[in-house]
Amino acid sequence: MAEERKRRKLIPNRTPIPEQDPKKRGSNFKEVSLGYTTEQALEEAERCIRCAKPQCVKGCPVGVQIGDFIELVQEKNFQGAIDKIKETNILPAVCGRVCPQEDQCEKLCVVGKKFEPVAIGRLERFVADWERDHGQKTKPKVAKSTGKTVAIVGSGPAGVTAASDLAQMGHKVTVFEALHEPGGVLLYGIPEFRLPKSIVAEEIACLTDLGVDIQTNAVVGKLMTVDELMEDFDAVFIGSGAGLPNFMGIDGENLNGVYSANEFLTRTNLMKAYDFPKFDTPIKVGDRVAVVGGGNVAMDSVRTALRLGAEEAIIVYRRSDAELPARAEEVHHAHEEAIRFELLTSPTKVIGEDGWVKAIECVRMELGEPDDSGRRRPVPIKGSEFQIPVNVVVMSIGTGANPLVPQSTKNLDLNKWGYIVADEETGRTSREGVYAGGDIVTGSATVILAMGAGRKAAGDIHRYLMGEPEPEVETAAEVKNQP
Amino acid sequence: MKSDLTKILETKLIREPDVFYFKLDAPAIARKAKPGQFVIIRLNEQGERIPLSLADINPDEGTISLIVMAVGKTTAEFVELKTGDEISDVCGPLGQPTHIEKLGKVIVSGGGFGVAPLFPIARAFKAAGNEVVCVMGARSADLLIYEDEMQTVCDRVLVTTDDGSKGTKGVVTVALEEELKKGDTDLVICVGPAIMMKFVAFTTKNYNVKTMVSLNPIMVDGSGMCGACRVSVGGETKFACTDGPEFDGHQVDWDLLMSRQQMYLSEEKESFEAWKARHAHLLETS
Ligand SMILES: Cc1cc2nc3c(=O)[nH]c(=O)nc-3n(C[C@H](O)[C@H](O)[C@H](O)COP(=O)(O)OP(=O)(O)OC[C@H]3O[C@@H](n4cnc5c(N)ncnc54)[C@H](O)[C@@H]3O)c2cc1C
Ligand SMILES: Cc1cc2nc3c(=O)[nH]c(=O)nc-3n(C[C@H](O)[C@H](O)[C@H](O)COP(=O)(O)OP(=O)(O)OC[C@H]3O[C@@H](n4cnc5c(N)ncnc54)[C@H](O)[C@@H]3O)c2cc1C
Ligand code: SF4
Ligand code: FES
Numbered sequence: 001m002a003e004e005r006k007r008r009k010l011i012p013n014r015t016p017i018p019e020q021d022p023k024k025r026g027s028n029f030k031e032v033s034l035g036y037t038t039e040q041a042l043e044e045a046e047r048c049i050r051c052a053k054p055q056c057v058k059g060c061p062v063g064v065q066i067g068d069f070i071e072l073v074q075e076k077n078f079q080g081a082i083d084k085i086k087e088t089n090i091l092p093a094v095c096g097r098v099c100p101q102e103d104q105c106e107k108l109c110v111v112g113k114k115f116e117p118v119a120i121g122r123l124e125r126f127v128a129d130w131e132r133d134h135g136q137k138t139k140p141k142v143a144k145s146t147g148k149t150v151a152i153v154g155s156g157p158a159g160v161t162a163a164s165d166l167a168q169m170g171h172k173v174t175v176f177e178a179l180h181e182p183g184g185v186l187l188y189g190i191p192e193f194r195l196p197k198s199i200v201a202e203e204i205a206c207l208t209d210l211g212v213d214i215q216t217n218a219v220v221g222k223l224m225t226v227d228e229l230m231e232d233f234d235a236v237f238i239g240s241g242a243g244l245p246n247f248m249g250i251d252g253e254n255l256n257g258v259y260s261a262n263e264f265l266t267r268t269n270l271m272k273a274y275d276f277p278k279f280d281t282p283i284k285v286g287d288r289v290a291v292v293g294g295g296n297v298a299m300d301s302v303r304t305a306l307r308l309g310a311e312e313a314i315i316v317y318r319r320s321d322a323e324l325p326a327r328a329e330e331v332h333h334a335h336e337e338a339i340r341f342e343l344l345t346s347p348t349k350v351i352g353e354d355g356w357v358k359a360i361e362c363v364r365m366e367l368g369e370p371d372d373s374g375r376r377r378p379v380p381i382k383g384s385e386f387q388i389p390v391n392v393v394v395m396s397i398g399t400g401a402n403p404l405v406p407q408s409t410k411n412l413d414l415n416k417w418g419y420i421v422a423d424e425e426t427g428r429t430s431r432e433g434v435y436a437g438g439d440i441v442t443g444s445a446t447v448i449l450a451m452g453a454g455r456k457a458a459g460d461i462h463r464y465l466m467g468e469p470e471p472e473v474e475t476a477a478e479v480k481n482q483p
Numbered sequence: 484m485k486s487d488l489t490k491i492l493e494t495k496l497i498r499e500p501d502v503f504y505f506k507l508d509a510p511a512i513a514r515k516a517k518p519g520q521f522v523i524i525r526l527n528e529q530g531e532r533i534p535l536s537l538a539d540i541n542p543d544e545g546t547i548s549l550i551v552m553a554v555g556k557t558t559a560e561f562v563e564l565k566t567g568d569e570i571s572d573v574c575g576p577l578g579q580p581t582h583i584e585k586l587g588k589v590i591v592s593g594g595g596f597g598v599a600p601l602f603p604i605a606r607a608f609k610a611a612g613n614e615v616v617c618v619m620g621a622r623s624a625d626l627l628i629y630e631d632e633m634q635t636v637c638d639r640v641l642v643t644t645d646d647g648s649k650g651t652k653g654v655v656t657v658a659l660e661e662e663l664k665k666g667d668t669d670l671v672i673c674v675g676p677a678i679m680m681k682f683v684a685f686t687t688k689n690y691n692v693k694t695m696v697s698l699n700p701i702m703v704d705g706s707g708m709c710g711a712c713r714v715s716v717g718g719e720t721k722f723a724c725t726d727g728p729e730f731d732g733h734q735v736d737w738d739l740l741m742s743r744q745q746m747y748l749s750e751e752k753e754s755f756e757a758w759k760a761r762h763a764h765l766l767e768t769s
Contacts, residue, residue, distance in 0.1 A: 178706050180525055180532075180572040216487060217574035219706050223515055243708040247720065254713050254720060254739055256746045263709035271531065271703070277757050280531035280557060281703075282750035355742035402707050404725065 012115035015044040017122055022336040026306050029192040029274060032333055033097070041126040045073040047111060048118045055108040056120060062088045062452045066105055066120055073123060079135050081127040086138070090164050090206075091157060091451060093132065093199045094186060096125025098296075099448050100327045132202065142210060143170035148465040151176060151233040153220045153405060156184020157447045158239030158438025160207060161454030162461070166237075167210040169462045174233070175207070176218040179270065182207075184241055186447070188270040189262070191300050193307065194330070197269070221404035226412070226434060235433045235461045238420060239454060242439035244400040248292070252350030253395070257284060257357035261293070261301045261396035268304050286391025287311045290360050292347055293396030294319065299330040301394045302339050313339050314388065318346040318365050318378040344378065348385060350393055359387040399444050409434070419443055427457025435461055488569035492546060498628045501553040502596060503562040504538070510545030512575050518603035519581030519697070519729055522547070523705040525572040526560055533557050534702045534724070536600035536674070537576065547575075550599035550628070556754040577705045578728045581695070585612045586669035591637070592618040592659055592683055597675035598629040600697065604672060606636040613669075614638050616662060620655030620679075624648040655679060656686045663690040670695070673732065677741050684732030696732035698723045700743055715739050 018034040054067040072081035101121040109117035152159045155177040183200045245260030267273040271281035289305035294317035305313040344365045351359040364384035367376035401418040413421040413430035420436040427435040437453025493506035521536045539548035553559040591601045620643040621627045641658045642650030671694040673683040680696040687694040703709045707725035715736035
């Protein structure tokens with residue numbers, strides 16, 4: 001069949017995806033992208049030429065069998081397609097929406113060498129949504145109880161994946177989550193207009209269906225330590241994320257009206273401040289909001305500000321358009337929504353009046369020599385300082401490791417930034433039986449990488465619990481002790 | 484979906500009309516909590532997360548106690564709760580515990596609801612072998628709380644009232660200064676409204692006595708994730724929920740704390756007024 005398809009003519013452009021009108025969506029929190037209809041999905045799937053050696057799979061951090069699932073879509077076997085994806089990815093409705101596909105699967109797509117790559121993410125989302133709307137959720141098989149217990153710290157993608165896999169392997173799993181609802185960044189960080197919370201809730205419901213016990217309001221490091229968990233459980237997986245917000249350390253940063261992106265998004269998403277006073281938690285938006293940063297978190301913050309009623313919402317980013325780390329689609333959507341971009345611009349101080357933000361002083365930048373990350377280093381242009389009048393500033397310049405878990409755990413090796421040292425293939429830490437993965441190991445990364453880490457760790461935890469022989473791998477401690 | 488509700492085992496009016504005592508069934512928290520720590524509660528699905536200090540911890544009984552002063556929507560809603568009612572979320576223990584050691588003489592000084600969290604702190608300092616003196620103040624005698632409880636764990640309790648209706652007439656710092664003049668104080672711990680803590684810290688500075696204050700900025704998660712609780716101590720930004728809530732009172736930027744506490748004044752008013760309006764209606768029909 002592959003042969004036959006290959007002869008087909010390449011279709012240069014991807015099937016456009018229906019979206020909410022940019023003018024209307026700026027004032028609501030409904031999902032921006034509406035998803036393919038069945039016809040559109042079939043049309044897009046036809047663009048896949050079913051390469052003998054699909055390159056796209058290499059770009060997917062968890063190795064979703066992309067060619068196979070798209071072929072099933074071509075055959076209109078949507079249930080088959082979603083089952084195929086779920087062999088490797090338990091959160092397809094999430095990943096189809098938030099993966100940076102242009103840097104992963106779609107980047108390597110062969111069609112993309114000449115034309116636009118196949119819209120793999122959109123197809124993944126289509127079949128995931130199809131299953132929710134039509135399908136019979138295939139109940140995962142749960143192995144016979146092993147009598148072993150595992151504690152999972154954190155309910156973000158890393159923790160959820162590890163919990164799901166381990167529960168299916170027959171272990172008794174308990175998840176400890178600091179906040180009052182599970183989901184991690186999927187819940188409190190990524191806004192409704194990009195990832196509806198009902199989807200996150202369904203993924204969590206799958207966990208409870210598997211018999212996983214989720215304990216909310218449980219701050220590990222405070223309510224109990226990892227050492228105490230090790231007394232009650234046979235293994236512990238730490239997936240506590242990189243939730244510590246960074247600030248710039250400039251003057252005026254503690255003025256009223258200056259938020260971390262975490263606070264701004266948590267108030268809105270988790271605490272539903274957009275529906276104040278029906279919900280008790282307030283938020284300040286004001287007419288003009290500056291968001292400092294250029295990643296997904298910054299795009300989410302600036303577009304949230306717009307939806308909360310800001311007349312002008314502005315991105316202030318120190319490098320140029322080409323370096324914006326956010327997903328291309330988010331930047332595109334932000335432009336459509338008339339977000340103002342002040343690129344090659346960096347804040348120098350926040351100016352206040354009576355305790356409140358009045359303006360942000362910035363300096364123009366130019367790109368100099370490449371830095372450690374390979375990107376050209378932005379350098380301030382002397383004398384180019386100027387002010388942008390704003391009422392609210394959102395600092396979205398990255399996050400660090402929250403020290404609560406690492407510092408309350410004995411003999412847990414950390415790297416110089418405070419992240420947990422864990423083996424990439426197995427999630428093993430310097431403590432036997434203690435595993436870690438996701439942002440708390442890598443620093444802020446992606447949903448799919450966190451999921452992948454949770455899955456790999458679950459595999460090794462299973463091996464460890466069942467007393468199966470060690471595969472030949474270096475432990476984290478060995479890696480670290482190498483010269 | 485939620486199954487981990489927390490039950491209220493006991494309620495008590497502490498001071499007319501707005502200060503209440505609550506004992507909660509929270510064995511896991513009680514097992515771990517130490518004096519000086521707090522919890523974050525959310526009453527219901529629409530609720531806000533608010534921090535409340537631990538006024539008592541009883542690990543054997545599996546309970547914690549809170550003193551709540553109704554100042555706005557959430558606290559007013561809280562004090563309406565009765566024995567047997569359940570709270571959606573209680574998260575803790577949070578923050579760093581008070582550092583308890585044998586020093587000699589420790590003054591615990593409080594105002595408003597702040598006297599309540601001082602109770603387990605005073606008890607712990609006493610148990611560690613210190614002389615513990617409590618200096619507490621209020622506008623008038625009927626506004627004082629926890630005096631009797633403090634008597635049970637302190638060597639002496641000194642009371643001040645602004646109107647002189649009980650104890651020394653004047654503000655807390657008047658009585659505090661008398662005590663400091665003796666020159667034998669090793670540590671002052673102060674919990675209360677920001678303005679009171681500020682003046683206590685000013686007073687003790689003159690006597691060069693180390694002073695720990697328990698800061699009460701606005702919080703959301705209480706676990707270091709949002710930065711809402713930023714305070715400035717010794718010129719450095721700290722997160723009160725994880726680095727504190729206790730800090731060296733001589734280094735705190737009080738104006739910043741007080742300014743940040745007022746960030747949502749207009750929204751708080753709107754929320755409280757709306758609640759009162761709804762509430763009045765309920766009262767009428769019931
Ligand atoms: C606003 C925003 C937008 C993003 N957009 C994208 C995107 O479009 N695409 C993409 O791929 N990635 C995106 N990311 C990144 C992605 O969400 C993260 O890389 C991913 O969620 C990391 O997963 P995790 O499981 O390691 O941690 P998290 O999702 O951070 O989950 C960690 C969980 O652990 C809990 N926790 C922390 N400490 C404790 C403790 N002491 N005890 C108990 N529980 C604890 C936290 O409350 C949290 O629920 C975005 C991130 C943000 C903030
Ligand atoms: C560490 C800490 C311990 C505390 N312990 C106690 C206690 O034991 N008993 C007690 O009665 N009160 C305590 N408070 C104060 C209590 O949290 C506030 O009174 C409460 O949040 C007010 O909420 P409200 O909706 O009733 O009133 P609002 O009208 O919303 O607020 C009244 C004032 O309370 C403060 N406040 C509002 N929201 C928050 C919030 N989310 N976090 C912190 N402060 C807020 C603001 O300064 C505001 O101006 C403590 C605060 C902190 C930070
Ligand atoms: S999980 Fe992400 S990278 Fe993998 S196929 Fe799906 S969209 Fe592409
Ligand atoms: S309350 Fe969020 S960091 Fe302290």
